[in-house]
Amino acid sequence: MAEHRTMQRGALLDAARSLLSEGGTEALTFPALAERTGLARSSVYEYFRSRAAVVEELCAVDFPVWAAEVEFAMAGADTPEDKVAAYVRKQLELVGDRRHRAVVAISAGELDDGAREKIRAAHGGLVAMVVDALAQLGMTEPRLGAMLLQGVVDAAVRRIELGAAEDPDGIAEAAVALALHGVTGPRP
Numbered sequence: 721m722a723e724h725r726t727m728q729r730g731a732l733l734d735a736a737r738s739l740l741s742e743g744g745t746e747a748l749t750f751p752a753l754a755e756r757t758g759l760a761r762s763s764v765y766e767y768f769r770s771r772a773a774v775v776e777e778l779c780a781v782d783f784p785v786w787a788a789e790v791e792f793a794m795a796g797a798d799t800p801e802d803k804v805a806a807y808v809r810k811q812l813e814l815v816g817d818r819r820h821r822a823v824v825a826i827s828a829g830e831l832d833d834g835a836r837e838k839i840r841a842a843h844g845g846l847v848a849m850v851v852d853a854l855a856q857l858g859m860t861e862p863r864l865g866a867m868l869l870q871g872v873v874d875a876a877v878r879r880i881e882l883g884a885a886e887d888p889d890g891i892a893e894a895a896v897a898l899a900l901h902g903v904t905g906p907r908p
Contacts, residue, residue: 729767731757733781736774748774776838783842786814791849803853804869805896811873812892815880843870869899 735756739747748771754761768774793810797803847866854862854869876895880888 725767728757728759728763732759732764732767732774733778736778737782740778745771745775772834776834779838779842783839783846786811786817787842787846787849789814790846794849794853800853800856801900804850804857804899807850807853808869808873808876808896808899809892812876812880812888812895815877815888846870872898 732753735753736748738756739749739752750761750764750771753759753764753774757764768777790807790810793806794803797806847863847870850869851862851866854865859865872895876891879886879891886894
């Protein structure tokens, strides 16, 4: 019985990922979850008390996977510059992944305070990964710099998600250049 419940919970989370990546938070409704999974709407409520509860669980399950991929990419980089570049590139590379797209959709959604706090904490963990590299590059306030850098990444994610005219690789390279060289570009 427990295994069956775990499978149904997994199916609900997978359906939630699809709904979020296809239509954003508005698409994540209990009737839609029930339809996608073949469960009765009342059964969906047995697993989750609200949309916010679905979102919280998605964050708890998916964000660590996403963050681990970013951390792994950074671990493979030798210099602080390469670590910053890996931090930016890996997040942008993951934009097409449904888990990432669900987290992006969630971030923009109207959620209760508990869900919002969990997302903030998860983002804080992601931002913390790049603080050391920024400190090694001589940034006097690396924590602030990391938060601002994540803002650049988030803007690039939105640009890719919107299907901007620029190629996603071009957006990624522009974000890396901005991260490493600011608005003045590399110095000769």
